[in-house]
Every structure is written in C-alpha cells, then in structure tokens.
Amino acid sequence: MAQAKVLSEQEFKRALAVVAKRRHHARDRLALLLTHWAGMRVCEVAALTIDKVIGPAGEVLDEFRLDNDQTKGTRGRVVLVNQRLRREITAYLKTNPTLLGNDPLLLSQKANRRARGFSANTLCQLINVIYKEAGIQGATSHSGRRGFITELANHSVGIKVIMELAGHRQLGTTQRYINVTPEQKRNAVELIIG
Numbered sequence: 001m002a003q004a005k006v007l008s009e010q011e012f013k014r015a016l017a018v019v020a021k022r023r024h025h026a027r028d029r030l031a032l033l034l035t036h037w038a039g040m041r042v043c044e045v046a047a048l049t050i051d052k053v054i055g056p057a058g059e060v061l062d063e064f065r066l067d068n069d070q071t072k073g074t075r076g077r078v079v080l081v082n083q084r085l086r087r088e089i090t091a092y093l094k095t096n097p098t099l100l101g102n103d104p105l106l107l108s109q110k111a112n113r114r115a116r117g118f119s120a121n122t123l124c125q126l127i128n129v130i131y132k133e134a135g136i137q138g139a140t141s142h143s144g145r146r147g148f149i150t151e152l153a154n155h156s157v158g159i160k161v162i163m164e165l166a167g168h169r170q171l172g173t174t175q176r177y178i179n180v181t182p183e184q185k186r187n188a189v190e191l192i193i194g
Contacts (some may be wrong), residue, residue, distance in 0.1 A: 001174035005138035006179040012036065014136040026125045027106050029103045030088060031127060035144025037085045039166055041072055042127065042141045048105040053089060060086040077167040149177040
C-alpha cells in the first residue's frame with residue numbers, strides 16, 4: 001500500500017483555501033493544523049479534549065499529555081505545540097466559548113447540547129474529503145503527520161528527536177515516514193567536493 005502523500009507548501013495552502021469556504025471552517029482548519037503542525041494522528045485529534053488543551057488559568061498549553069486511550073497502542077504521549085498552533089487553538093476556542101472540561105476539542109456536525117466529538121474514522125473521512133476537494137491526488141488523513149516528520153528531517157532535526165515528537169518506539173518506523181525527493185538527492189550529491 002502506498003504511503004500518504006506529503007503535501008507541498010502550495011498544496012497545503014490550497015487545502016486551507018478549501019477549508020476557508022466550508023461551513024465549519026474553524027474546526028476543519030484546526031483539524032488539519034493539528035496533523036500538519038503537531039504531527040498528531042487523526043485518532044489523537046479526534047480524542048483530544050478541552051482539559052488536555054487548556055491549563056488551569058485558561059491558557060492554551062504548550063504540550064498536550066495524551067492518555068493511553070487517546071493514542072495508538074497502549075501508552076500515552078506528550079505532544080509539543082508551537083506558538084503558531086497555540087494561537088490557532090485560541091482563535092478556534094473563541095468560536096466555541098461553551099466548551100469545558102472533558103468536552104471534545106473538535107465538535108462533529110451532529111453535536112447538540114451534549115458536546116459530541118468525532119470518531120477517528122469520521123475525522124479521517126472529513127480530512128480525506130478536504131484533500132479531494134482541493135484536488136490533491138494521493139493525500140490522506142495521514143499526510144499531515146508524514147509532512148510534519150519530513151519537514152523536521154529536512155531541517156536537520158535529529159532522528160531521535162523526531163522519533164520522540166512522533167511518539168514512535170522504533171527508529172525504523174520514523175524513518176519510513178520521511179519523504180525523499182529527487183531534488184534532495186541531487187542537492188546531497190552536490191555536497192561532495194573532493
């Protein structure tokens with residue numbers, strides 16, 4: 001089975017432009033950004049609750065501590081969140097000021113008085129629809145996570161650090177996520193001078 005496509009910067013902007021026209025644009029934008037900017041799995045995004053995102057003083061936390069039942073496998077993990085993503089989450093929360101405690105961060109369309117979030121499968125389908133509407137061939141709900149890992153590698157972040165950020169236990173798993181382009185290979189051989 002082919003791996004999910006790593007989006008180019010232009011394709012990512014196109015996906016965000018599609019999201020901007022959608023009815024639930026703030027929610028859909030945040031779903032994409034959590035996968036692209038924090039490398040979260042779709043199941044983790046779907047399971048994310050307000051109490052994992054907001055600190056006691058009402059601030060968006062710079063790390064989310066996910067429990068075993070919110071991650072893949074049988075162990076929790078910490079997701080580090082950069083400043084840009086924290087600003088996006090803050091803006092999103094202003095559109096949903098009634099969310100509290102263990103309410104899901106992302107509410108499904110069918111949410112009513114009792115906050116109801118997405119299943120991992122439904123959120124996966126939503127993200128795939130966004131990429132399809134943007135005309136991006138080969139993109140799946142895993143594209144953001146692969147792009148996150150690839151971008152870190154392209155910025156010379158150490159593989160062990162990437163492994164920790166991705167929540168992988170095996171180095172080989174992390175290595176399979178990294179996308180290599182013909183341009184990168186060309187640039188690499190041009191480094192040889194002697």
